[in-house]
Amino acid sequence: MVVALRNVTKQFGSVRALDGVTLDVGEGEILGLLGPNGSGKSTLLKVVARLILPDEGSVTLPQGGRAMLASTGMLFDHTAHWETLTGYENARFFARSYGMDPAAVHERLETLFGLFDLRERWGDPVSTYSYGMRRKLGLIEALAHEPSLILLDEPSIGLDYRARVTLARLLRAAARRGAAVVFSTNDVNEAAGLADRVALFDRGRLLASGEPSALVRSLDAKVTIDLRLKAPVALRPLGEVPGVESVGAEEREDGFHATVIATPDETGPSSLLARIVHAVAGESGVVVSADIRTPGLTDVFLAYTGEESDAP
Amino acid sequence: MHPDSFFRKEILEDLRNRRGLFMKFALPAALLLPLILVDAPVSLQAAGITVAVIFSGVFGSSIGLVRIRESGMLDRMAVLPVSPRRLTAGYILANALLDGAQIAVPLAAFLLVHPPAAEGVLFAVVSFASAVVAANALGVLVAVAPGSSGEGHLYAVITVMAAIALSGLVAPAPYAQGLLPFWYLYAALLAAPGAFVLSPLLAALLLGAVLAVSPVLFRCG
Numbered sequence: 001m002v003v004a005l006r007n008v009t010k011q012f013g014s015v016r017a018l019d020g021v022t023l024d025v026g027e028g029e030i031l032g033l034l035g036p037n038g039s040g041k042s043t044l045l046k047v048v049a050r051l052i053l054p055d056e057g058s059v060t061l062p063q064g065g066r067a068m069l070a071s072t073g074m075l076f077d078h079t080a081h082w083e084t085l086t087g088y089e090n091a092r093f094f095a096r097s098y099g100m101d102p103a104a105v106h107e108r109l110e111t112l113f114g115l116f117d118l119r120e121r122w123g124d125p126v127s128t129y130s131y132g133m134r135r136k137l138g139l140i141e142a143l144a145h146e147p148s149l150i151l152l153d154e155p156s157i158g159l160d161y162r163a164r165v166t167l168a169r170l171l172r173a174a175a176r177r178g179a180a181v182v183f184s185t186n187d188v189n190e191a192a193g194l195a196d197r198v199a200l201f202d203r204g205r206l207l208a209s210g211e212p213s214a215l216v217r218s219l220d221a222k223v224t225i226d227l228r229l230k231a232p233v234a235l236r237p238l239g240e241v242p243g244v245e246s247v248g249a250e251e252r253e254d255g256f257h258a259t260v261i262a263t264p265d266e267t268g269p270s271s272l273l274a275r276i277v278h279a280v281a282g283e284s285g286v287v288v289s290a291d292i293r294t295p296g297l298t299d300v301f302l303a304y305t306g307e308e309s310d311a312p
Numbered sequence: 313m314h315p316d317s318f319f320r321k322e323i324l325e326d327l328r329n330r331r332g333l334f335m336k337f338a339l340p341a342a343l344l345l346p347l348i349l350v351d352a353p354v355s356l357q358a359a360g361i362t363v364a365v366i367f368s369g370v371f372g373s374s375i376g377l378v379r380i381r382e383s384g385m386l387d388r389m390a391v392l393p394v395s396p397r398r399l400t401a402g403y404i405l406a407n408a409l410l411d412g413a414q415i416a417v418p419l420a421a422f423l424l425v426h427p428p429a430a431e432g433v434l435f436a437v438v439s440f441a442s443a444v445v446a447a448n449a450l451g452v453l454v455a456v457a458p459g460s461s462g463e464g465h466l467y468a469v470i471t472v473m474a475a476i477a478l479s480g481l482v483a484p485a486p487y488a489q490g491l492l493p494f495w496y497l498y499a500a501l502l503a504a505p506g507a508f509v510l511s512p513l514l515a516a517l518l519l520g521a522v523l524a525v526s527p528v529l530f531r532c533g
Contacts, residue, residue: 049391070393080384082321084328089315096316097392125328 001060002027002149002180003048008057010043010204017043018054019204025180030171031209032195033184034301040204041184042077045151048182049074061149070099073147077154079134081126087113087133088122091140098145105144112140115166132158143170150174152183156190168194188297198297200304207304212297219303221295223269225260225276232256233285241275255288269294318389318399322406336414340364344418348425357426358501359481361419362443362494366475368411369447370454371468373404377455377529378464390530400452400526404519408448412441428503435508439497442515446493449515449522450475456528493518 003025010018018040025031033041046052047059049072061068081090088109095105113119116136126134135158142150150171156164171181171194185191191198192212199209208215222245235258238247243262250257258280262272269292277287315321326333344364348357380386389399419440423433454471458464476482480489481498489495496511 051387051390066393066395069391072391074388074391076384076387078384080388082315082325082385084325085315085321089321089324093315093321094388094392096314097318097394099393102314102316 004060032191035201039201073142094141230286319402373451374454396526439500442511443497446515
C-alpha cells in the first residue's frame with residue numbers, strides 16, 4: 001500500500017472538509033476522487049501531500065519527510081508559476097528542486113513539452129501563456145521527475161482533447177511502472193475512463209469506492225430504451241424479450257414511442273436492442289430511431305447522494 | 313544562468329524584470345546621491361543610506377513574499393523536497409545581494425566624499441552587509457503574519473518606521489539602538505567608534521530566528 005488514510009477528519013471553521021475518511025491507494029493504481037465542488041477532494045489531496053494536517057485520523061505513507069516529497073508529484077487546482085521566467089525555466093526549477101540530474105533534465109523536459117505540444121513555446125515567458133498552456137506546464141512539472149506518488153487536482157481542466165489523451169497515456173505508463181496516481185475530478189466520464197478505482201465524495205464523506213463497473217453493477221440500475229416507431233404495434237411481444245421488465249407506450253408530437261426498461265446483462269445494450277427491434281419487426285412494426293440510456297457512474301453518484309437523475 | 317535553486321531563480325527573475333531593476337538602482341541613487349554631493353550634514357547622509365537599507369530590505373522582502381504566497385507559489389514550494397530553511401535562506405540572500413548592489417553606488421559615493429581610514433572602510437562594508445541581510449530577514453519575518461498584500465504593506469510600513477526609530481536614526485535611542493544592526497551601519501558611516509563586530513552577530517541572530525520560523529511560511533492549513 002502506498003497511501004493509507006484512516007478515519008481522517010479535517011474541519012475548517014464550521015465546515016467539515018473531510019469526515020472520517022478511510023481509504024487506501026495501492027502501487028500501480030489510478031484512483032479517481034469524484035465529487036461535486038466542495039466535497040473535500042482537494043483537501044484530501046493536500047492532506048496526502050502533508051500540506052494540511054488532519055484534525056483526527058492518520059495518513060500513512062511508505063516514506064516520511066523530504067524523501068516522501070521527493071517521490072511525489074503534485075498538480076494544484078491553480079496555475080501559479082514564476083511569471084517572468086520561461087516555461088522551460090519554470091519546469092527546470094521544479095525538476096532540479098526534485099533532485100533531477102542536470103544532464104537528464106533537458107532531455108526529459110524536451111520529451112514532455114513535445115508530448116503536450118508546448119515545445120515551440122517553452123522559451124516564452126509564462127506570462128504569455130494561456131490558461132490551458134499553464135495547466136500543461138503544471139502537469140509537466142508534476143510528472144517530470146517520474147514520482148511514485150502522483151497527486152493531481154482536476155488535471156484535465158483547461159486541457160484540449162490531445163492533451164487529455166496524452167495525460168491519460170502518461171498516467172497509465174506511470175501506473176505500469178508502479179506509481180500510485182490519485183486525481184480529483186467532477187467529470188464522471190473522466191473518472192470512469194481513467195481510474196482503476198473511483199472514490200465518491202460528498203460533503204467531506206467518502207460515500208463509496210470501487211471499480212467503476214462494479215459500482216454501476218452494485219446500483220442494480222436498468223437500461224432504458226426509447227423507440228420511435230413508424231406506427232403503433234402490439235407491445236406484448238416486446239415484454240416477452242428476455243431481460244425486458246416493462247414496456248410503456250405513448251403518442252408524442254413526433255410519433256408513437258415505446259419505452260422499454262430492461263435489466264442489463266453480459267451481452268450488452270446493443271444486443272438487447274437487436275432483440276427488441278427483432279420483436280418489433282415480428283409485429284410488422286418499423287423502428288425509426290432508438291435512444292439507449294445505460295446506467296453509469298452518474299447514476300451511482302446520484303443514488304449515493306440521494307438525488308434523482310434528470311438525464312434523458 | 314538556469315534557475316536550479318531558489319536563490320538563482322530569484323536572481324534570474326530580478327534580472328528579467330528590466331524596468332523593475334532600473335527603478336531599484338535609479339531610485340536610491342536619485343534620492344541619496346544629491347544628498348551626498350550637495351554637502352548636506354554627514355549625519356543626514358549616513359541616516360539616508362541606513363534608511364534606504366532598511367526600507368529596501370524590509371519592504372522588498374516582505375511584499376515580495378506576500379505576493380508569492382498570494383499567487384499560490386508558496387503552496388507549490390511547500391511540496392518540494394527542499395527544506396523551508398534552505399528556501400528562505402536563498403530568498404533572503406538573493407534579495408540582500410540585489411539590495412546591496414543597488415545601494416552600493418550611493419555608499420561608494422559617500423565613502424569617496426568622506427574617505428575614512430582603512431579600518432573605517434572595513435567597518436562600513438561589514439556593517440553594510442550585515443544591515444542588508446538583517447533588513448531582508450526582518451522583511452521575511454514581517455511576511456509570516458499578513459494574509460493579504462494590503463496587510464503586508466501595513467506591517468512593512470510599521471516595521472520600517474519602528475526600525476528607523478529604534479535604530480536611533482531620528483533621535484538617539486540608547487536602550488534599543490545597540491540591539492539592531494542598523495545603528496552599527498549608521499555609526500560606522502559616521503566613523504564613530506562602535507562595537508561594529510556586534511553588527512554581523514545581530515544579523516546572524518536575526519537570520520537564525522527567521523530560518524527557525526520559516527516552516528510556518530510554508531504551511532497552508
